[in-house]
Amino acid sequence: MAVDSRDQPVGYAALIKELGLDVLPPRRASFVSRRSVIRFEAGSDRDTTHYPVGYAPDPTPTAQLEFALKYEGLELEVLRAAFEALDPGELAAWIRATPTGKYTRRAWYLYEWSMGRTIDVPDAPNAMYVSVSDPEKHYTSEGVTSPRHRVRDDLLGTPEFCPVVRRTPLLDALSQKRLEERVAAVVASHAPEVLRRAANYLYLKETKSSFEIERETPGRQRTLRFVELLRTADAREPLTHDALVRAQNAIVDPRFAESGYRTDQNYVGQSLTGYREVVHYVSPKPEDVAALMRGWFACAERLFASRVDPVVQAAVLGFGFVYIHPFDDGNGRLHRYLVHRVLSNGGFTPPGLVLPVSAVMLADPRGYDACLETFSVPLMHSLRYELDARGVLTVQRDSARYYRHWDATRAAEYLYSVLERTIEEDLVGELDFLRRFDKAWRELREIVDLPDRRLELFIRLCLSNRGRLSARKREQFAELTEAEVEELEQVLLASGLVAEE
Numbered sequence: 001m002a003v004d005s006r007d008q009p010v011g012y013a014a015l016i017k018e019l020g021l022d023v024l025p026p027r028r029a030s031f032v033s034r035r036s037v038i039r040f041e042a043g044s045d046r047d048t049t050h051y052p053v054g055y056a057p058d059p060t061p062t063a064q065l066e067f068a069l070k071y072e073g074l075e076l077e078v079l080r081a082a083f084e085a086l087d088p089g090e091l092a093a094w095i096r097a098t099p100t101g102k103y104t105r106r107a108w109y110l111y112e113w114s115m116g117r118t119i120d121v122p123d124a125p126n127a128m129y130v131s132v133s134d135p136e137k138h139y140t141s142e143g144v145t146s147p148r149h150r151v152r153d154d155l156l157g158t159p160e161f162c163p164v165v166r167r168t169p170l171l172d173a174l175s176q177k178r179l180e181e182r183v184a185a186v187v188a189s190h191a192p193e194v195l196r197r198a199a200n201y202l203y204l205k206e207t208k209s210s211f212e213i214e215r216e217t218p219g220r221q222r223t224l225r226f227v228e229l230l231r232t233a234d235a236r237e238p239l240t241h242d243a244l245v246r247a248q249n250a251i252v253d254p255r256f257a258e259s260g261y262r263t264d265q266n267y268v269g270q271s272l273t274g275y276r277e278v279v280h281y282v283s284p285k286p287e288d289v290a291a292l293m294r295g296w297f298a299c300a301e302r303l304f305a306s307r308v309d310p311v312v313q314a315a316v317l318g319f320g321f322v323y324i325h326p327f328d329d330g331n332g333r334l335h336r337y338l339v340h341r342v343l344s345n346g347g348f349t350p351p352g353l354v355l356p357v358s359a360v361m362l363a364d365p366r367g368y369d370a371c372l373e374t375f376s377v378p379l380m381h382s383l384r385y386e387l388d389a390r391g392v393l394t395v396q397r398d399s400a401r402y403y404r405h406w407d408a409t410r411a412a413e414y415l416y417s418v419l420e421r422t423i424e425e426d427l428v429g430e431l432d433f434l435r436r437f438d439k440a441w442r443e444l445r446e447i448v449d450l451p452d453r454r455l456e457l458f459i460r461l462c463l464s465n466r467g468r469l470s471a472r473k474r475e476q477f478a479e480l481t482e483a484e485v486e487e488l489e490q491v492l493l494a495s496g497l498v499a500e501e
Contacts, residue, residue, distance in 0.1 A: 007031040007050065010057060011068035012078045019061065021081040024378045027166070027407045028072050032056040045378075061086055062094040066103045073137040074164050076405035079107075080114040092119050100127040100150075109149040114159050124150040139165040139412075141306040156316060157302060161295025163316050163408040171409070174416040175309055180348045183423055187350050190431055194438070195353070198430045202356050203227050205426070206340075209358035210333050213368070225250045229337060234344035234351045239300055241293070247337060248330045256329040261289045266325060267393050277391060281376045282383055283325035288400040292324045295404065303342075310346025311419060314339045315412040323375060323403055336361075339415065355422045357415070371414040375406050433497065440495035447487050448480060459497075462489060467498040 009017055011030045016023060030049045039050045049071075057063035065082065068075070083091075091111060098104045105124055109132055112118050127150045133140045135154070143154035155162050165171075187195060207226045211218050218226070229250045237243060241260075249257040268281040284292055296317070303313045322335035336358050343349045361368040384396040437459075444455060454477075461473050468489055469477065477485065492498060 007033040008056065010051070010055070011064055011072045012075050014064045015061065015068065015078060015082045018064075019082055019085040021078060021085065022382070023077050023081050024382055024402055024406075026072075026075045026078055027409070028075070030067075030072055062090060062107075065107055066101075069103045069106050073166060074133055075407075076110075076114070076162060076164060077401060079110055080401065080405070083111045083115055088119055092121050095119065095121045099124050102130040105130060105149045105151050106132055109146055109151045109153070112149075113153070116159065123148045126150075133164075137167055139167065139308055139312050141302050141308060156308070157299030158295050159404070160291050161293075161299050161320065161404055163299070163320055163406050165312050165316065165412050166407070166409045168409060168413065170413050171312075171416065174413070174420065175311075177420065179416075179419055179423060180310070183348070183353075183355070183427065184350060186423070186428060186431065187353065190435075194431065194434050198427070198434055199353050201430055202426065203230050203354050206230060206336075206354050206356035206358050209356060209362045210336050213336075213358055213362050213365075214332050222251065222253070226333065230340060230354050231352075233337065233340040233354065234349070236345070239297065239304075239341070241297070244326075244334070247334055248327050251333050251337075252330040258327050258329075261293065261326045262286055262328045264328065265393050265395065266328060277387060279380070279385075279387060279393065281372075281380065282385055282393065282395065283323070284400060284403050285395050288403070289324060289326050292400065292403055293326050296320055296324060304345065310343055310348040311416050312408075312412045313346055314342035314348075315415045316408045317342055318415070319372075319375075319408060319411040320406075322372075323406065343419075353427075355419060356426050357418050357422050359426055360418045360421045367414070371411060374410040436496045440491055440497060443491045443495075444488055447491070448484050458488065459492065462492050463497060463499075467493040 008014075008031060009029070010032050012026050013029045013031070015021060016026075025046065028047050028049070030051060032053055032055060033050045034053065035050050036052055038052070038055075041048045051071075055067075055071075057067040061082065065079075068078075091107070095104055095108050099121070105127075108119065108121070108124075113132075129145060129150050129152050131140065131143065131152050131154045133154050139156065140154035141156055143152035145152050156165070157163065190198075204223075204227060207223055207230065210226065211223075229247055245259060263286050265286060266283050267279050270278045270280065299320070300317055303316065306313075318335050318339040321338055322331055325331045327334070339357060340349065340354055343355070344351070349355055379402055382402065383399060385393055386396060387393045440459070441455070444450075444459070450458065458469065458477060461476075462469050465473075469485055474485070480488075
Protein backbone atom coordinates (compact mmCIF):
# COMPACT_ATOMS: atom_id res chain seq x y z
CA MET A 1 0.00 0.00 0.00
CA ALA A 2 1.60 3.21 -1.15
CA VAL A 3 1.76 6.26 1.11
CA ASP A 4 0.00 9.21 -0.52
CA SER A 5 1.69 12.59 -0.20
CA ARG A 6 -1.51 13.84 1.42
CA ASP A 7 -1.36 11.17 4.13
CA GLN A 8 -0.30 12.56 7.49
CA PRO A 9 2.10 10.61 9.73
CA VAL A 10 0.79 10.04 13.24
CA GLY A 11 2.10 8.40 16.39
CA TYR A 12 5.76 7.45 16.34
CA ALA A 13 6.23 8.58 12.72
CA ALA A 14 4.92 12.02 13.64
CA LEU A 15 7.15 12.25 16.73
CA ILE A 16 10.21 11.32 14.68
CA LYS A 17 9.38 13.86 11.99
CA GLU A 18 8.30 16.77 14.18
CA LEU A 19 11.00 16.36 16.85
CA GLY A 20 13.79 15.38 14.42
CA LEU A 21 14.62 12.24 16.36
CA ASP A 22 17.81 10.32 15.60
CA VAL A 23 16.55 6.75 15.95
CA LEU A 24 16.52 3.50 14.01
CA PRO A 25 13.40 3.31 11.82
CA PRO A 26 10.57 1.74 13.85
CA ARG A 27 8.98 -1.44 12.59
CA ARG A 28 5.57 0.23 12.36
CA ALA A 29 4.40 3.42 10.68
CA SER A 30 0.92 4.94 10.94
CA PHE A 31 -0.80 7.50 8.76
CA VAL A 32 -4.13 9.27 8.67
CA SER A 33 -5.58 9.21 5.17
CA ARG A 34 -8.82 9.79 3.31
CA ARG A 35 -9.66 6.10 3.38
CA SER A 36 -12.86 5.24 5.21
CA VAL A 37 -11.58 2.08 6.94
CA ILE A 38 -8.40 1.02 8.71
CA ARG A 39 -6.01 -0.58 6.23
CA PHE A 40 -2.96 -2.62 7.30
CA GLU A 41 -0.08 -3.80 5.16
CA ALA A 42 2.81 -5.97 6.34
CA GLY A 43 6.08 -5.09 4.62
CA SER A 44 9.54 -6.62 4.51
CA ASP A 45 11.09 -3.72 6.40
CA ARG A 46 8.09 -2.14 8.11
CA ASP A 47 4.34 -2.53 8.62
CA THR A 48 2.08 0.34 7.57
CA THR A 49 -1.38 1.19 8.88
CA HIS A 50 -3.70 3.83 7.43
CA TYR A 51 -6.41 5.25 9.68
CA PRO A 52 -9.46 7.31 8.72
CA VAL A 53 -9.32 11.01 9.57
CA GLY A 54 -11.48 10.45 12.64
CA TYR A 55 -8.48 8.83 14.32
CA ALA A 56 -6.23 11.86 13.86
CA PRO A 57 -4.82 13.08 17.20
CA ASP A 58 -4.29 16.72 18.04
CA PRO A 59 -1.00 17.96 16.52
CA THR A 60 0.80 18.05 19.88
CA PRO A 61 3.62 15.75 21.02
CA THR A 62 1.62 14.41 23.98
CA ALA A 63 -1.38 13.61 21.77
CA GLN A 64 0.90 11.80 19.28
CA LEU A 65 2.49 9.98 22.21
CA GLU A 66 -0.90 8.79 23.42
CA PHE A 67 -1.86 7.66 19.90
CA ALA A 68 1.40 5.69 19.62
CA LEU A 69 0.93 3.88 22.93
CA LYS A 70 -2.73 3.17 22.18
CA TYR A 71 -2.46 1.88 18.62
CA GLU A 72 1.16 1.06 17.87
CA GLY A 73 2.53 -0.52 21.02
CA LEU A 74 6.04 0.03 22.32
CA GLU A 75 8.99 1.57 20.48
CA LEU A 76 11.28 2.13 23.44
CA GLU A 77 14.10 3.78 21.51
CA VAL A 78 11.73 6.29 19.93
CA LEU A 79 10.09 6.97 23.29
CA ARG A 80 13.38 7.70 24.99
CA ALA A 81 14.50 10.01 22.18
CA ALA A 82 11.14 11.80 22.33
CA PHE A 83 11.40 12.21 26.10
CA GLU A 84 14.85 13.76 25.68
CA ALA A 85 13.46 16.24 23.15
CA LEU A 86 10.24 17.15 24.96
CA ASP A 87 9.83 19.84 27.61
CA PRO A 88 9.29 18.04 30.97
CA GLY A 89 6.85 20.79 31.87
CA GLU A 90 4.65 19.84 28.92
CA LEU A 91 4.64 16.22 30.05
CA ALA A 92 3.90 17.25 33.63
CA ALA A 93 0.92 19.36 32.53
CA TRP A 94 -0.45 16.43 30.52
CA ILE A 95 -0.08 14.07 33.48
CA ARG A 96 -1.76 16.51 35.89
CA ALA A 97 -4.66 16.94 33.48
CA THR A 98 -5.34 13.18 33.21
CA PRO A 99 -3.52 11.49 36.16
CA THR A 100 -5.63 8.30 35.95
CA GLY A 101 -5.47 7.86 32.16
CA LYS A 102 -3.85 4.50 31.35
CA TYR A 103 -1.79 5.85 28.45
CA THR A 104 -0.77 8.88 30.50
CA ARG A 105 0.45 6.62 33.30
CA ARG A 106 2.29 4.37 30.89
CA ALA A 107 4.08 7.34 29.31
CA TRP A 108 4.79 8.81 32.74
CA TYR A 109 6.33 5.56 33.98
CA LEU A 110 8.36 5.04 30.81
CA TYR A 111 9.72 8.58 31.07
CA GLU A 112 11.03 8.04 34.59
CA TRP A 113 12.13 4.47 33.74
CA SER A 114 14.18 5.47 30.68
CA MET A 115 15.42 8.90 31.77
CA GLY A 116 16.33 7.96 35.34
CA ARG A 117 14.67 11.05 36.80
CA THR A 118 11.23 11.97 38.08
CA ILE A 119 8.67 14.42 36.75
CA ASP A 120 7.46 17.03 39.21
CA VAL A 121 3.95 15.62 39.71
CA PRO A 122 2.35 13.90 42.71
CA ASP A 123 1.83 10.15 42.78
CA ALA A 124 -1.12 8.85 40.79
CA PRO A 125 -4.44 8.77 42.61
CA ASN A 126 -6.11 5.45 43.35
CA ALA A 127 -6.75 3.70 40.03
CA MET A 128 -6.72 0.19 38.64
CA TYR A 129 -3.19 -0.97 37.78
CA VAL A 130 -2.38 -1.23 34.07
CA SER A 131 0.45 -3.03 32.27
CA VAL A 132 3.25 -0.94 30.79
CA SER A 133 3.22 -3.26 27.79
CA ASP A 134 -0.03 -4.25 26.14
CA PRO A 135 -0.07 -8.07 26.59
CA GLU A 136 -2.22 -8.39 23.49
CA LYS A 137 0.50 -6.71 21.42
CA HIS A 138 3.71 -7.87 23.15
CA TYR A 139 5.34 -10.74 24.97
CA THR A 140 5.54 -9.66 28.59
CA SER A 141 7.25 -10.66 31.83
CA GLU A 142 5.43 -11.29 35.13
CA GLY A 143 5.68 -7.64 36.08
CA VAL A 144 6.70 -5.52 39.04
CA THR A 145 4.22 -2.95 40.33
CA SER A 146 4.97 0.76 40.62
CA PRO A 147 2.58 2.32 43.17
CA ARG A 148 3.65 5.84 42.13
CA HIS A 149 2.27 5.36 38.62
CA ARG A 150 -0.25 2.58 39.33
CA VAL A 151 1.30 0.47 36.59
CA ARG A 152 2.82 -3.00 36.33
CA ASP A 153 6.25 -3.04 34.71
CA ASP A 154 5.98 -6.17 32.55
CA LEU A 155 8.80 -5.24 30.17
CA LEU A 156 11.35 -7.89 29.22
CA GLY A 157 14.36 -5.99 30.57
CA THR A 158 15.70 -2.83 32.14
CA PRO A 159 16.58 0.63 30.79
CA GLU A 160 20.10 -0.62 29.99
CA PHE A 161 18.85 -3.46 27.77
CA CYS A 162 15.23 -4.16 26.91
CA PRO A 163 14.30 -5.63 23.51
CA VAL A 164 10.65 -5.82 22.48
CA VAL A 165 8.91 -8.83 20.93
CA ARG A 166 5.58 -8.19 19.25
CA ARG A 167 2.84 -10.80 19.03
CA THR A 168 2.38 -11.65 15.36
CA PRO A 169 0.20 -14.15 13.49
CA LEU A 170 3.33 -16.14 12.58
CA LEU A 171 4.57 -16.35 16.17
CA ASP A 172 1.09 -17.30 17.36
CA ALA A 173 0.88 -20.06 14.73
CA LEU A 174 4.34 -21.41 15.55
CA SER A 175 3.80 -21.39 19.31
CA GLN A 176 0.50 -23.24 18.88
CA LYS A 177 2.39 -26.12 17.28
CA ARG A 178 3.79 -26.91 20.74
CA LEU A 179 7.17 -27.96 19.38
CA GLU A 180 8.47 -28.73 22.87
CA GLU A 181 5.74 -31.39 23.16
CA ARG A 182 6.76 -32.78 19.79
CA VAL A 183 10.36 -33.11 21.01
CA ALA A 184 9.23 -34.79 24.23
CA ALA A 185 7.04 -37.25 22.29
CA VAL A 186 9.86 -38.14 19.89
CA VAL A 187 12.27 -38.71 22.78
CA ALA A 188 9.74 -40.81 24.71
CA SER A 189 9.22 -43.12 21.72
CA HIS A 190 12.85 -44.27 21.52
CA ALA A 191 15.02 -46.45 23.71
CA PRO A 192 17.65 -44.74 25.92
CA GLU A 193 20.53 -46.34 24.01
CA VAL A 194 19.24 -45.06 20.68
CA LEU A 195 18.80 -41.58 22.18
CA ARG A 196 22.35 -41.67 23.55
CA ARG A 197 23.78 -42.52 20.15
CA ALA A 198 21.65 -39.88 18.46
CA ALA A 199 22.69 -37.28 21.04
CA ASN A 200 26.39 -37.99 20.44
CA TYR A 201 25.91 -37.41 16.72
CA LEU A 202 23.79 -34.27 17.20
CA TYR A 203 26.30 -32.69 19.59
CA LEU A 204 29.06 -33.23 17.04
CA LYS A 205 26.90 -32.00 14.16
CA GLU A 206 25.99 -28.81 16.03
CA THR A 207 29.66 -28.19 16.85
CA LYS A 208 30.89 -28.63 13.28
CA SER A 209 28.05 -26.55 11.84
CA SER A 210 28.61 -23.74 14.35
CA PHE A 211 32.26 -23.49 13.34
CA GLU A 212 31.41 -23.72 9.63
CA ILE A 213 29.08 -20.72 9.92
CA GLU A 214 32.15 -18.76 11.08
CA ARG A 215 34.14 -20.31 8.19
CA GLU A 216 36.48 -22.03 10.65
CA THR A 217 37.84 -25.56 10.68
CA PRO A 218 38.74 -26.35 14.30
CA GLY A 219 41.22 -28.94 15.41
CA ARG A 220 40.22 -31.98 17.41
CA GLN A 221 40.77 -30.34 20.79
CA ARG A 222 38.69 -27.25 20.00
CA THR A 223 35.93 -29.47 18.63
CA LEU A 224 35.88 -31.53 21.80
CA ARG A 225 35.85 -28.41 23.98
CA PHE A 226 32.80 -27.06 22.17
CA VAL A 227 31.03 -30.42 22.43
CA GLU A 228 31.70 -30.43 26.17
CA LEU A 229 30.42 -26.86 26.45
CA LEU A 230 27.20 -27.85 24.67
CA ARG A 231 26.79 -30.73 27.09
CA THR A 232 26.68 -28.23 29.94
CA ALA A 233 23.83 -26.26 28.33
CA ASP A 234 21.26 -27.90 30.61
CA ALA A 235 23.26 -27.12 33.77
CA ARG A 236 21.58 -24.92 36.34
CA GLU A 237 24.70 -22.86 36.96
CA PRO A 238 23.81 -19.14 37.14
CA LEU A 239 24.51 -17.18 33.98
CA THR A 240 27.22 -14.73 35.07
CA HIS A 241 30.06 -12.71 33.62
CA ASP A 242 32.58 -15.30 34.82
CA ALA A 243 30.53 -18.16 33.33
CA LEU A 244 30.52 -16.41 29.94
CA VAL A 245 34.26 -15.80 30.12
CA ARG A 246 34.85 -19.49 30.88
CA ALA A 247 32.64 -20.43 27.95
CA GLN A 248 34.54 -18.07 25.65
CA ASN A 249 37.87 -19.53 26.81
CA ALA A 250 36.59 -23.05 26.12
CA ILE A 251 35.76 -22.51 22.46
CA VAL A 252 38.49 -20.24 21.09
CA ASP A 253 42.15 -20.79 20.35
CA PRO A 254 43.94 -20.43 23.72
CA ARG A 255 45.87 -17.46 22.31
CA PHE A 256 42.57 -15.54 22.04
CA ALA A 257 41.07 -16.49 25.39
CA GLU A 258 39.93 -13.37 27.23
CA SER A 259 39.58 -12.47 30.89
CA GLY A 260 36.83 -9.90 30.34
CA TYR A 261 34.96 -7.89 27.77
CA ARG A 262 36.75 -6.48 24.75
CA THR A 263 38.54 -3.15 24.95
CA ASP A 264 38.74 -2.52 21.20
CA GLN A 265 36.16 -1.44 18.64
CA ASN A 266 35.31 -4.39 16.43
CA TYR A 267 33.23 -4.78 13.32
CA VAL A 268 32.26 -7.31 10.67
CA GLY A 269 33.70 -6.45 7.28
CA GLN A 270 34.78 -7.77 3.94
CA SER A 271 38.03 -6.96 2.15
CA LEU A 272 37.71 -6.17 -1.55
CA THR A 273 40.27 -5.61 -4.27
CA GLY A 274 42.31 -2.45 -4.08
CA TYR A 275 42.58 -2.75 -0.28
CA ARG A 276 38.99 -1.57 0.11
CA GLU A 277 36.95 -2.67 3.10
CA VAL A 278 33.16 -3.01 3.16
CA VAL A 279 31.74 -2.79 6.69
CA HIS A 280 28.64 -4.92 7.24
CA TYR A 281 28.15 -4.47 10.98
CA VAL A 282 29.61 -2.30 13.73
CA SER A 283 29.28 -3.48 17.31
CA PRO A 284 28.87 -1.13 20.28
CA LYS A 285 31.75 1.01 21.46
CA PRO A 286 33.95 -0.85 23.96
CA GLU A 287 33.10 1.70 26.66
CA ASP A 288 29.40 0.84 26.22
CA VAL A 289 29.77 -2.94 26.46
CA ALA A 290 29.82 -3.26 30.27
CA ALA A 291 26.54 -1.36 30.72
CA LEU A 292 24.85 -3.20 27.86
CA MET A 293 25.93 -6.56 29.27
CA ARG A 294 24.81 -5.53 32.74
CA GLY A 295 21.41 -4.88 31.19
CA TRP A 296 21.61 -8.14 29.26
CA PHE A 297 22.13 -10.11 32.48
CA ALA A 298 19.25 -8.26 34.16
CA CYS A 299 17.07 -9.05 31.15
CA ALA A 300 18.09 -12.74 31.41
CA GLU A 301 17.21 -12.81 35.11
CA ARG A 302 13.79 -11.29 34.43
CA LEU A 303 13.09 -13.68 31.55
CA PHE A 304 14.17 -16.77 33.49
CA ALA A 305 11.76 -15.83 36.27
CA SER A 306 8.90 -15.40 33.81
CA ARG A 307 6.58 -17.62 31.81
CA VAL A 308 7.71 -16.10 28.51
CA ASP A 309 7.97 -18.68 25.72
CA PRO A 310 11.49 -20.26 25.90
CA VAL A 311 11.99 -19.74 22.16
CA VAL A 312 11.28 -16.02 22.55
CA GLN A 313 13.69 -15.91 25.50
CA ALA A 314 16.39 -17.66 23.45
CA ALA A 315 15.93 -15.22 20.55
CA VAL A 316 16.12 -12.14 22.80
CA LEU A 317 19.21 -13.31 24.68
CA GLY A 318 21.00 -15.17 21.89
CA PHE A 319 20.67 -12.51 19.21
CA GLY A 320 20.99 -9.69 21.76
CA PHE A 321 24.33 -11.14 22.82
CA VAL A 322 25.72 -11.35 19.29
CA TYR A 323 24.64 -7.78 18.55
CA ILE A 324 26.52 -6.54 21.63
CA HIS A 325 29.53 -8.65 20.58
CA PRO A 326 31.18 -8.42 24.02
CA PHE A 327 34.33 -10.40 23.16
CA ASP A 328 36.90 -10.07 20.41
CA ASP A 329 36.49 -13.71 19.35
CA GLY A 330 33.89 -16.45 19.73
CA ASN A 331 30.75 -14.29 19.84
CA GLY A 332 28.92 -16.18 17.07
CA ARG A 333 29.47 -19.59 18.65
CA LEU A 334 28.56 -18.25 22.09
CA HIS A 335 25.39 -16.75 20.61
CA ARG A 336 24.30 -20.20 19.41
CA TYR A 337 25.45 -21.86 22.65
CA LEU A 338 23.27 -19.41 24.58
CA VAL A 339 20.30 -20.36 22.40
CA HIS A 340 20.78 -23.97 23.52
CA ARG A 341 21.27 -22.98 27.13
CA VAL A 342 18.08 -20.92 27.28
CA LEU A 343 16.05 -23.61 25.49
CA SER A 344 17.35 -26.25 27.92
CA ASN A 345 16.77 -24.14 31.01
CA GLY A 346 13.27 -23.28 29.78
CA GLY A 347 12.35 -26.96 29.42
CA PHE A 348 12.06 -26.84 25.63
CA THR A 349 14.97 -29.24 25.04
CA PRO A 350 15.11 -32.44 27.16
CA PRO A 351 18.24 -32.99 29.32
CA GLY A 352 21.17 -34.59 27.55
CA LEU A 353 20.03 -33.54 24.08
CA VAL A 354 20.90 -30.72 21.70
CA LEU A 355 18.90 -29.58 18.69
CA PRO A 356 21.47 -28.68 15.98
CA VAL A 357 20.06 -25.30 14.96
CA SER A 358 23.42 -24.33 13.46
CA ALA A 359 23.03 -27.04 10.81
CA VAL A 360 19.77 -25.49 9.61
CA MET A 361 21.30 -22.00 9.72
CA LEU A 362 24.26 -23.27 7.72
CA ALA A 363 22.00 -24.93 5.14
CA ASP A 364 20.15 -21.63 4.60
CA PRO A 365 22.75 -18.87 5.00
CA ARG A 366 20.53 -16.32 3.27
CA GLY A 367 17.80 -16.86 5.83
CA TYR A 368 20.27 -16.47 8.71
CA ASP A 369 21.78 -13.35 7.16
CA ALA A 370 18.32 -11.89 6.49
CA CYS A 371 17.44 -12.30 10.16
CA LEU A 372 20.62 -10.55 11.31
CA GLU A 373 20.11 -7.81 8.74
CA THR A 374 16.73 -6.79 10.18
CA PHE A 375 18.86 -5.11 12.84
CA SER A 376 22.21 -4.51 11.13
CA VAL A 377 20.96 -2.80 7.95
CA PRO A 378 18.96 -0.03 9.70
CA LEU A 379 21.81 0.33 12.18
CA MET A 380 24.40 0.85 9.46
CA HIS A 381 22.23 3.48 7.78
CA SER A 382 22.10 5.47 11.03
CA LEU A 383 25.58 4.91 12.47
CA ARG A 384 28.35 7.43 11.85
CA TYR A 385 31.88 6.05 11.82
CA GLU A 386 35.31 6.39 10.22
CA LEU A 387 37.57 3.61 8.96
CA ASP A 388 41.21 4.57 8.53
CA ALA A 389 43.84 3.07 6.23
CA ARG A 390 45.01 0.67 8.96
CA GLY A 391 41.53 -0.81 9.29
CA VAL A 392 40.86 0.90 12.62
CA LEU A 393 37.21 1.89 12.96
CA THR A 394 36.00 4.78 15.12
CA VAL A 395 32.33 5.44 15.94
CA GLN A 396 31.90 9.18 15.86
CA ARG A 397 29.12 9.81 18.38
CA ASP A 398 27.04 8.22 21.11
CA SER A 399 25.48 5.05 19.74
CA ALA A 400 24.64 2.85 22.73
CA ARG A 401 20.94 3.74 22.37
CA TYR A 402 20.75 1.84 19.09
CA TYR A 403 21.56 -1.47 20.81
CA ARG A 404 19.41 -1.13 23.95
CA HIS A 405 15.86 -1.44 22.70
CA TRP A 406 15.87 -3.32 19.40
CA ASP A 407 12.83 -5.19 18.06
CA ALA A 408 13.48 -8.92 18.48
CA THR A 409 10.26 -10.06 16.79
CA ARG A 410 11.89 -11.19 13.55
CA ALA A 411 14.60 -13.04 15.50
CA ALA A 412 11.94 -14.96 17.44
CA GLU A 413 10.04 -15.85 14.26
CA TYR A 414 13.26 -16.98 12.60
CA LEU A 415 14.42 -19.10 15.55
CA TYR A 416 11.03 -20.77 15.82
CA SER A 417 11.09 -21.72 12.13
CA VAL A 418 14.65 -23.01 12.46
CA LEU A 419 13.71 -25.15 15.44
CA GLU A 420 10.76 -26.64 13.58
CA ARG A 421 13.05 -27.74 10.74
CA THR A 422 15.69 -28.94 13.19
CA ILE A 423 13.23 -31.15 15.03
CA GLU A 424 11.65 -32.69 11.96
CA GLU A 425 14.74 -33.02 9.80
CA ASP A 426 17.67 -33.52 12.18
CA LEU A 427 16.24 -35.04 15.34
CA VAL A 428 13.55 -37.19 13.74
CA GLY A 429 15.80 -37.91 10.77
CA GLU A 430 18.71 -39.11 12.90
CA LEU A 431 16.51 -41.29 15.09
CA ASP A 432 14.89 -42.77 11.98
CA PHE A 433 18.34 -43.41 10.52
CA LEU A 434 19.41 -45.25 13.67
CA ARG A 435 16.22 -47.33 13.68
CA ARG A 436 16.81 -48.35 10.06
CA PHE A 437 20.52 -48.92 10.74
CA ASP A 438 19.86 -51.24 13.70
CA LYS A 439 17.31 -53.22 11.70
CA ALA A 440 19.73 -53.55 8.77
CA TRP A 441 22.55 -54.54 11.16
CA ARG A 442 20.51 -57.42 12.53
CA GLU A 443 19.56 -58.63 9.06
CA LEU A 444 23.15 -58.41 7.82
CA ARG A 445 24.33 -60.42 10.82
CA GLU A 446 21.89 -63.17 9.93
CA ILE A 447 23.57 -63.48 6.53
CA VAL A 448 27.21 -63.33 7.65
CA ASP A 449 28.33 -62.96 11.28
CA LEU A 450 31.09 -60.45 10.55
CA PRO A 451 33.02 -58.86 13.45
CA ASP A 452 31.58 -55.46 14.44
CA ARG A 453 34.40 -53.39 12.96
CA ARG A 454 34.33 -55.35 9.70
CA LEU A 455 30.57 -54.99 9.41
CA GLU A 456 30.76 -51.24 10.14
CA LEU A 457 33.37 -50.88 7.38
CA PHE A 458 31.27 -52.85 4.91
CA ILE A 459 28.22 -50.69 5.60
CA ARG A 460 30.18 -47.44 5.36
CA LEU A 461 31.78 -48.40 2.05
CA CYS A 462 28.45 -49.46 0.56
CA LEU A 463 26.56 -46.36 1.73
CA SER A 464 29.25 -44.16 0.20
CA ASN A 465 28.70 -45.94 -3.13
CA ARG A 466 24.90 -45.90 -3.43
CA GLY A 467 24.49 -49.20 -1.60
CA ARG A 468 27.01 -51.25 -3.53
CA LEU A 469 30.50 -52.43 -2.64
CA SER A 470 32.72 -51.02 -5.36
CA ALA A 471 34.98 -53.33 -7.35
CA ARG A 472 37.99 -51.41 -6.02
CA LYS A 473 36.98 -52.13 -2.40
CA ARG A 474 35.89 -55.73 -3.05
CA GLU A 475 39.36 -57.10 -2.26
CA GLN A 476 39.01 -55.83 1.36
CA PHE A 477 36.36 -58.52 1.87
CA ALA A 478 38.01 -61.48 0.17
CA GLU A 479 36.47 -63.85 2.77
CA LEU A 480 32.97 -63.16 1.42
CA THR A 481 31.49 -64.98 -1.56
CA GLU A 482 29.91 -63.06 -4.41
CA ALA A 483 26.51 -64.42 -3.38
CA GLU A 484 27.01 -63.15 0.19
CA VAL A 485 28.10 -59.70 -1.00
CA GLU A 486 25.06 -59.51 -3.28
CA GLU A 487 22.72 -60.52 -0.44
CA LEU A 488 24.30 -58.01 1.95
CA GLU A 489 23.96 -55.26 -0.65
CA GLN A 490 20.26 -56.06 -1.18
CA VAL A 491 19.61 -55.63 2.54
CA LEU A 492 21.23 -52.19 2.51
CA LEU A 493 19.40 -51.17 -0.66
CA ALA A 494 16.09 -52.11 0.94
CA SER A 495 16.89 -50.51 4.30
CA GLY A 496 16.21 -46.89 3.35
CA LEU A 497 19.73 -45.94 4.44
CA VAL A 498 21.02 -45.26 0.94
CA ALA A 499 20.72 -41.58 0.09
CA GLU A 500 18.57 -40.81 -2.93
CA GLU A 501 20.22 -39.08 -5.86
